[in-house]
Amino acid sequence: MRTVVVLFTRDLRTTDNPALEAACRHSDRVVPLFVADPALDVPANRRRFLTESLADLRDRLRALGGDLAVRVGDPVEETMRMCRRHEATGVAMTDDHSGYARRRHERLAAACESARIPLRAFPGATVVPPGDVRPTGGGDHYRVFTPYWRAWSSVTWRDVAAEPDRVRLPDGFAGDDPVAVLGHTSPESPRQRTGGETEALRRWDDWVPGSADYADRHDDLAGDRTSRMSAYLHFGCVSARMLAGDDRSPEALVRQLCWRDFFQQVLAAFPRLNRDDYRPRPGDWNDDPDELDAWRHGETGVPIVDAGMRQLLAEGWMHNRARMITASYLTKDLRIDWREGAHWFDRWLIDADVANNYGNWQWMAGTGNDSRPNRKLGMRRQTERFDPGHEYIDRWTGSGPV
Ligand SMILES: Cc1cc2nc3c(=O)[nH]c(=O)nc-3n(C[C@H](O)[C@H](O)[C@H](O)COP(=O)(O)OP(=O)(O)OC[C@H]3O[C@@H](n4cnc5c(N)ncnc54)[C@H](O)[C@@H]3O)c2cc1C
Incomplete structure (x- = not known):
């Protein structure tokens, strides 16, 4: 009997999930597993969204005859434990590209090799x-x-993978309520959206x-x-x-x-994107804790910047144009290190993503992939072009014209 552990990571869905689809098609039994790694310090907004997404994934798997096991621990140890318990003959997962994901994959590959269990990574991210x-x-x-x-x-592009008709579990498999395992998290942003496929x-x-x-x-x-x-x-x-x-x-x-x-x-190609300048920049950054604090809390006195920063705190999301404006203001006007801004975004954004967050921050700061690294957005001009009626500013700050 072929039994495959499907390790869910950043692929919390049943449709177009090539790892899940292949496991269901090519094996007799499937063990759907998610492991929350306590080494990752996930902020409250994202923890909440993650728990909701897992609860929805579980519901969807159950509708297909399956279920979801949720564990807290080291993903490699927990996956291997699951393999032993269900005598798995394979592990399937979606390929991912951050430094953390690559280290996890290497360790899991080594553990699978010692246990003589093939590990297969599928595209999907x-x-x-x-x-x-x-x-x-x-x-x-x-x-x-x-x-x-x-x-x-x-x-x-690869073909879209169909949702499996059926997820067949091994005997004795018990699913878990993600909220019971991970705990209930209140979001810090009052207006955040609900997670799940x-x-x-x-x-x-x-x-x-x-x-x-x-x-x-x-x-x-x-x-x-x-x-x-x-x-x-x-x-x-x-x-x-x-x-x-x-x-x-x-x-x-x-x-x-x-x-x-x-x-x-x-x-x-550049796994240190969240730490080091992609293109080193000459000169020092300003160290100004008061300016940084005002920027973080939407109290700079520049309405378009303050509006964006307040949207971030309220929703755990910010409009792309506002992300560009607030990032340009921090790095090009205040000349504060992009890492400070990126870490603050990382703390609040539900969508915070190593590649997108740090890649875009470096782009705006002139240390990244922008072929015009000295580009600086003018706050007045940005307001005239993208919020001419000051509706966005009023919505988030209640203040008048710049
Ligand atoms: C300083 C800064 C930080 C950012 N941090 C993040 C982040 O942590 N996570 C994140 O997903 N996006 C980030 N972005 C990119 C972009 O702002 C968001 O993806 C977008 O605002 C999300 O809203 P949406 O889904 O409605 O976008 P839509 O306009 O509907 O775009 C659809 C999708 O395309 C992708 N996308 C759009 N713009 C970009 C972009 N510039 N770079 C990469 N992908 C993009 C996103 O996945 C987005 O969901 C950042 C941009 C800046 C300038």
Whole structure:
């Protein structure tokens, strides 16, 4: 009898989950497992979203005849324990690209090898996996977006994996209530959205039919016309491949999903993206704790910056244009180190993602992939262009014109 442990990580979904689909198709029994690693200090907003996403994943697996085991501990030890308990003949998981994910994969591969259990990693975190397209002139990754976009658009994407018809569990398998195992977490941001694949698919189906004006309006701060899929994409509640391949997706959105893959391949090639300058920058950063504190809490006195920072605290999310404005202000006006800003975003954003967060911060700070590293956004001009009626500013600060 073939029994495969499916280790869920950042792929908390049943549709277009190649690891789950292959395990269900090629084995007799499947052991769905999620392990929360206490070594990862997950902030409250994301912990809450994660628990909701796991509860939804469990419901969806149960609807297919399966269930979900949830453990707290070292993912390698817990996976191997599960393998022993159910006499597993294989482990399947989705490939991921952060330094943490790679170390986990290497350790799990070593443990599986000693136990003579094959480990297979499947694509699923990106549309095009890092390394699948490489610059023709040499190098292990693209440093500039436009040639990457051209190459990315011209390769064939993998097929979307169907949701399994049935998830067959081994005898004696007991699932767990994620809230009981991980504990109930109150979000720090009062207006955060609910996690889970079911919610993601519902929101996508609500949003995408009216998305024809996305290209023209995605920068409109008050209009709030973007998909808000980022947290669902971060936790893998929805697959980027599925969204990019949806006939209803506007091309401008597909391009944003390409940005997501772009930063994943940068991170895969430069795992220190969250610590070190991708392109070292001359000069020192200012050390000004008072200015930093005012920026963090939306009290700089610059309304467009304060509005963005207050949206972050209230929702655990910020509009992309506001992220650009607040990041430019911190690094180019206050000249405070991008790491300070990125860590604050990391603490509050539900979608905080090593590749996207640190990649974008470095881009804005001029230490990353921007071919114009001295680019500085003018606060007045940004307000005139993207919040001309001050609706966004008023919504979040209640204050008047800049
Ligand atoms: C300083 C800064 C920090 C950021 N930190 C993060 C982060 O931690 N996590 C994160 O997912 N995004 C981050 N972004 C990118 C972007 O702001 C968010 O992805 C976007 O605002 C999410 O809203 P949405 O889902 O409605 O986006 P949409 O406009 O609907 O875009 C759809 C999807 O495309 C991807 N995407 C869009 N813009 C970008 C981009 N610039 N780079 C990479 N992927 C993109 C996201 O997955 C997004 O969900 C950051 C941007 C900046 C400037």
